[in-house]
Amino acid sequence: MPELPEVETIKRGLCQFIVKKKLIRTTILCAKSFIGEPVTGAVKDIRRFGKALIIDLDNQKSLMIHLRMTGQLIYDGEERYAAGHPSENFTAELPNKQTRVILEFDDGVLYFNDQRKFGFIKVLPTSEVEKDAFIKKLAPEPWTISVDELYEKLQRHKNSAIKPTILDQTIICGLGNIYADEALFASKIHPERKCGTITREETELLIENAKDVMEKSIASGGSTMATYVKADGTKGDYLDFFAQVFHKEGQPCPRCGTKIIKIKVAGRGTHICPHCQKKEGEK
DNA sequence: CTAGGATCCTGTCAGC
């Protein structure tokens, strides 16, 4: 369930394979997954806005791709390049039951797989990309947001818990469930803390740690998710390479040794060290 | 305006 680092990884990979290649045919296996009329044309550029990927063609049209929870892009050319929601589809025969859209290039095939059908590919004029409702309201990413901007937004949402607030892409862009947990752990902030109690210093720390965890993931993704998947398909949890708390419940906190626990915050599974991350009122 | 919950959809897993 791709967050910013996964989409960045996909972008970097696809840049190597499909830039300058011509999209010649689109096959839609699930109507819900493709919005607009199929187009053809050579790939001019690939861009990323938060978790959205944009493929610009040379004819003023663009494909906007959002993987949401379970989307994957798998390029099958001379070799296979896969990224997105990790699953056996990376090595499976394609197309398969979860394949929603097939984009054929003159040099290979790009499969859009999506178990839950939340993701989509949308055709729009290149000039309209930045006017798209979703793109337009995205907040700056951790690398560009100012402490002032985030701090003010947190104060505006002073009665909301911090975790769901930083998952809101209009507050700060790029974090998803994994990196929210990781950034909060690194910052020693309990996910249920009210935004109004977050200090300016903590806001700054949170931004720094958000950058840090995502940079580490991009580096790790580059060597795991982004690798060419071989026919024999080795499987592994790439979170092991960088995650401190996510999916680590029951394991010792790397900082203090207390067991990591899993709780639910605003409906999402949330992983914390109960010793390092205290709520207001706790010692 | 904010805050919280339901919802889209398919698949898997734990517990009876």
Added chain:
DNA sequence: TGCTGACAGGATCCTA
């Protein structure tokens, strides 16, 4: 074995 409910790396829509 078969059923049932909970849950899932996202975002939107609806209600109060």
